[in-house]
Amino acid sequence: MSLKKIDPRFSLLLLFVVAAGLLRILGEGKITPFSNITPIGAMALFGGAYFTGRWKAYLFPLLTLFVSDIIIQQVFYPEFSQGGLLYQGWIWTYAGFTAMVLAGQLIIKKVNVPSLMMASVAAAVAHWLITDFGVWLGGCTDPTTGKLYTKDMAGLLKCYAMAVPYMKAMFFGNLAYGAIFFGVFELIQRRSTLRVVTNDQLQITNE
Template identity: 40%
Template sequence: MSLEKINIRNSILILIIVAAAATRFLHLGSFSSWTNFTPLGAMAMFGGAYFSDKVKAYAVPLITLFVSDLVVNYAYYQKIVLFYDGAFWVYLSFIFMVLVGTFIKKANFANVLIASVVTVFIHWIVSDIGAVLMVGSMYPKSFAGYLQALIGAIPFERNLLVSNLVYGLLMFGGFEYAKTKFPALSFNKQQAIQHS
């Protein structure tokens, strides 16, 4: 695979991730029963699955998350918030979600479904550590508090699972369809190794 084809492929992958992240801005400032219906889990899985360069696999989704967090936090707090309470745990869970994506070798419904469930579970158990440890937490700083946070997070994680499936099917399905129309988007790891 030529360097030009790799650059076209990477540019399209980045565009898909950024476009998905932009959907976070559709309902800024409003809370609803669909809070946490975001493209974040799907973005992480997608980046992990499709970028051959593992630095890009982690960097592109993480940078996109960070920039979109800046916009979302500004909309809610009317000020720039670089890192919010619990951000470490959310970003750590996001890194693990990208890792899950690296295990998707064939993009099909079953693999995206399994990865979606695994990434939601990771987000649930890791990010809720931050919910317990953050300043002013409504949960006691104990294992019992952590269990309370896990139970309280179930509706949000349900929304994340649905969004992982919806966005995952759109992103993975869209890219797989595009590969059938534009062969330059296809990737052969052996060819890429020969040209690196």
């Protein structure tokens, strides 16, 4: 294969996404002290902001999420797999993750602190609303009563209220890991011959 056919930008983006998946696995395995602060939201925002092909923005982060989910589920939480590869209600988690990628596409047109803040908030809220709607719909137990959440508005609101701490953790993960991913990537591309404009433009210059 000719070196001219190798896209260094795509390779670097893919490396960041894979690194986020590895960090997530290490966190879930308690190998790092940051198990409650997940990088998956930052990975979604990063992919949505930087992958120029729309399908790539969803495919590679979702594939990384899927592979890391399988490893985490089978290695650390096999009791929740119920004989399958993934956990119950996974479809809602993936829908929430897809919404976070969309937030990266729509909000981070230019990489700066305000856009990353807004995208981090939007991604955390979208993930919270979608995934915990699935928790409520799937008939999960209210930890304060030991009974199932009631199938009415009160039950849904209670389910959302109980998940607020997780939504906050998602926001802090989006912000912390997002600052690292976006910051390091921007630093690398500014110090190299690769000039990147999020989503739409790619220009290679010789300096």
